[in-house]
Amino acid sequence: MSQPALEVRDLEKTYVSEGGRPGTKALTGVTLTIEAGDFFSLLGPNGAGKTTLIGIVTGLVRKTAGKVRVYGVDIDEDHEKAKTFIGVVPQELNINIFEKVFDIVVNQAGYYGIPRSAAIPRTEELLRALGLYEKRFDKSQTLSGGMKRRLMIARALVHNPRFLVLDEPTAGVDVELRRGMWDYLQKINKEGTTILLTTHYLEEAEQLSKHVAIVNKGGIIAHGTMRDILSHLKTETIFLDLAGTITDNALGDLKGYHPKKIDPTTISIEIGEGKGISDAIVSLHGNGLQVQTVRAQSGKLEEVFVKLTKEDNAA
Amino acid sequence: MPLKGLLISFWTIVRKDLVRIFRIWPQTFLPSIVTSVLYFLIFGAFLGSRIGDLEGVPYILFVVPGMVMLAIMMNAYNNVAFSFFSSKFFMRTIDEILVSPTPPWVIIAGFVTGGVVRGILIGLLVLLVSLIFTPLALTNILVIIAFFFLSSVIFSLAGLVNGVYAKSIDGINIVPTFVLTPLIYLGGIFYSINTLPGFWQIVSQFNPVFYLIDGFRYGFLGFSDVPLALSLTVLVALTAFLVGFAWYLLKTGLGLRQ
Ligand SMILES: Nc1ncnc2c1ncn2[C@@H]1O[C@H](COP(=O)(O)OP(=O)(O)OP(=O)(O)O)[C@@H](O)[C@H]1O
Ligand SMILES: [Mg+2]
Numbered sequence: 001m002s003q004p005a006l007e008v009r010d011l012e013k014t015y016v017s018e019g020g021r022p023g024t025k026a027l028t029g030v031t032l033t034i035e036a037g038d039f040f041s042l043l044g045p046n047g048a049g050k051t052t053l054i055g056i057v058t059g060l061v062r063k064t065a066g067k068v069r070v071y072g073v074d075i076d077e078d079h080e081k082a083k084t085f086i087g088v089v090p091q092e093l094n095i096n097i098f099e100k101v102f103d104i105v106v107n108q109a110g111y112y113g114i115p116r117s118a119a120i121p122r123t124e125e126l127l128r129a130l131g132l133y134e135k136r137f138d139k140s141q142t143l144s145g146g147m148k149r150r151l152m153i154a155r156a157l158v159h160n161p162r163f164l165v166l167d168e169p170t171a172g173v174d175v176e177l178r179r180g181m182w183d184y185l186q187k188i189n190k191e192g193t194t195i196l197l198t199t200h201y202l203e204e205a206e207q208l209s210k211h212v213a214i215v216n217k218g219g220i221i222a223h224g225t226m227r228d229i230l231s232h233l234k235t236e237t238i239f240l241d242l243a244g245t246i247t248d249n250a251l252g253d254l255k256g257y258h259p260k261k262i263d264p265t266t267i268s269i270e271i272g273e274g275k276g277i278s279d280a281i282v283s284l285h286g287n288g289l290q291v292q293t294v295r296a297q298s299g300k301l302e303e304v305f306v307k308l309t310k311e312d313n314a315a
Numbered sequence: 316m317p318l319k320g321l322l323i324s325f326w327t328i329v330r331k332d333l334v335r336i337f338r339i340w341p342q343t344f345l346p347s348i349v350t351s352v353l354y355f356l357i358f359g360a361f362l363g364s365r366i367g368d369l370e371g372v373p374y375i376l377f378v379v380p381g382m383v384m385l386a387i388m389m390n391a392y393n394n395v396a397f398s399f400f401s402s403k404f405f406m407r408t409i410d411e412i413l414v415s416p417t418p419p420w421v422i423i424a425g426f427v428t429g430g431v432v433r434g435i436l437i438g439l440l441v442l443l444v445s446l447i448f449t450p451l452a453l454t455n456i457l458v459i460i461a462f463f464f465l466s467s468v469i470f471s472l473a474g475l476v477n478g479v480y481a482k483s484i485d486g487i488n489i490v491p492t493f494v495l496t497p498l499i500y501l502g503g504i505f506y507s508i509n510t511l512p513g514f515w516q517i518v519s520q521f522n523p524v525f526y527l528i529d530g531f532r533y534g535f536l537g538f539s540d541v542p543l544a545l546s547l548t549v550l551v552a553l554t555a556f557l558v559g560f561a562w563y564l565l566k567t568g569l570g571l572r573q
Contacts, residue, residue: 086414
């Protein structure tokens, strides 16, 4: 068994407020492991502590307590070595707007001790893969928001990190480019790069990740494989579009599915806990109603996310 | 990182800074040249004959080392203070370095080198400009070279400390105006402390700039207010202190990481 890409134990962070007194408690004892090769999504509402966690791992935030290991290297013992494994795409743009796209990526390689002769072909390869090659001699100022994000991804990958950390890389990226980015991330994940992703697009996390953790108010409230997490959802709301008008009889026969009439030809039902969708369709069919389309209310992960964070906030 | 990697990282920081310095050359090179031309005009051409000799040399000759020193100190300091501060404040590009395995001492060396190069280049330019007004006096070229380095290193380090500490743009304007300028002007760029009353002579000896100017002037004119060895000792100790302080700040992340 190889070393986990990331091991975090009882991690705490209390930011120091202006006067030097303890301020916001951003992490309250986080424990989490990301195996090498994983595609891991870290989810949570605004202010949950995701960026803080990433900041500690990458060396931008000082932890208050706890242990962090990257590929077995304790950041307290040798953070510089641990950093060689990591590539990071920060949440906030931090590119020099006066610098050219190409220079930004090549210089980043320099900070990792990679000679220019090796950094230049690697930069060209990355800029091509991320669709920025045409812009390579432009000042980063002239890029669109989505292009700047992709530039930050290229910069994070220039030293071939084993562990890529992405803090909301797809914020403000259009649908098509986002899909392209997903394909790219999946490709490098298949080739062996471990990925830690935070995102507010739960559909994205659901599509991409193998493991998920949900953080709320500085603590982890759910953690496991995508399947484990989704199993928190006992029932799921489904919309059915019918070929005819729904009747009271037909609704009555669906009792147990908690049916709701949305409009004359659309109903919602809850499936799960032993009640499958085919029985519901058969029942409607018996009432002379054809089901034309079936849609989920929202992504499953989104429903779990909303349910768990609501429960945690109430607790 | 292996030594080669450290050197590459160091050179990346320096190269980036030099590109910046030369890109904005009207802001980096011109001000000191203009200032020194004005001073040379005033003290050489306009007032020089009335002031007469100081310590047995024409006044302008006495002022030249002071003006060169002034340019070195101001440029080294401002370069590092501003370049470090803006990388942490405006675009947070310092994070590019902080997430990398580049250790603190390479960051220090890189930023300081940028300031040293600018300080020395501009110091030499001012020296060149002075030749228009007066012939060069030379006593000990090695001493001159040593003080070029010492002054630019010390002021680059001080600028770095300021850049790391500063929380706002005011933070990097206040120190040069209210601390550095008085220290430099009272450090003897225009006079010998022998001309001061006894009390102020003693006060001056607590001003590190005094030792820089005094030793530097010795390299040109061959006389000094205090022995050269004393100046060198004070300045080497000061350099060591500033290196340690800058390293501590970067290592612990004070003023840089939350
Ligand atoms: N530099 C800072 N100083 C003080 N408090 C901070 C700082 N950065 C973050 N915080 C606080 O720490 C908490 C966690 O913030 P963090 O940025 O880690 O959240 P997040 O999960 O990344 O949120 P988002 O989804 O909005 O990016 C918040 O309450 C935030 O206000
Ligand atoms: Mg965040």
